[in-house]
Amino acid sequence: MLRRKFLFMTLLLLFVLIPVVHAQDTTPLAYGDSIRGKITDPANGVLYTFDGRKGDVITATLSSDQIDVYIRLGDSNGNILAENDDISDTNLNASIEFTLPENGQYVLAALAYDAGPYTLSLEVAGGAATGDGQTLTYGDTVSG
Numbered sequence: 001m002l003r004r005k006f007l008f009m010t011l012l013l014l015f016v017l018i019p020v021v022h023a024q025d026t027t028p029l030a031y032g033d034s035i036r037g038k039i040t041d042p043a044n045g046v047l048y049t050f051d052g053r054k055g056d057v058i059t060a061t062l063s064s065d066q067i068d069v070y071i072r073l074g075d076s077n078g079n080i081l082a083e084n085d086d087i088s089d090t091n092l093n094a095s096i097e098f099t100l101p102e103n104g105q106y107v108l109a110a111l112a113y114d115a116g117p118y119t120l121s122l123e124v125a126g127g128a129a130t131g132d133g134q135t136l137t138y139g140d141t142v143s144g
Contacts, residue, residue: 029108031058034121037110039067045111050122052100057125060108063093067116070094072109081106097125 029035029048037046052058062071070085071094081101084094100106110120 026107029120029122031056031122031124034119036117036119038117039069039110039112039115042112042114045109048108048110048120048122049105050108052104052106054100054102056100057097058100059095059097059123059125061093061095061121061123062110062118063121064112064116064118067112067114067118068092069110069112069118071096071120072111073098074107074109076105076107 026047026049027035029050031050035048039045058073060071060073062069068086069092070083072083073081073096075081082096082098084096086092087095108120108122110118112118
């Protein structure tokens with residue numbers, strides 16, 4: 001009986017506490033944001049989450065004047081959708097342009113080979129996101 005209680009408590013901790021800790025390890029980000037940060041542990045980087053809609057064409061740019069950065073985009077299941085190390089042979093900043101495949105939460109990982117400061121920006125092509133998650137483009141009509 002004691003073994004069952006221990007197993008139950010272990011499973012409870014795994015399913016309740018770990019997702020809470022994981023959620024605290026990310027910083028929310030929205031279209032149009034530009035955030036300055038610092039990578040203190042290059043092995044882990046810094047994680048950001050944002051809500052996207054199917055068909056949104058996003059551009060995520062990670063830049064630094066002091067360190068060589070790279071960026072990854074993933075879905076809420078942990079699948080890597082896109083990544084970039086260097087924009088070019090002479091530009092060590094990183095940028096991803098990607099069309100989101102579905103509505104949902106996405107993760108951007110700000111990574112680097114050394115500790116140091118960076119700036120992360122997230123943009124959506126074709127307009128600004130509205131409060132209800134829709135994108136307005138030139139010529140659209142909105143009422144309400």
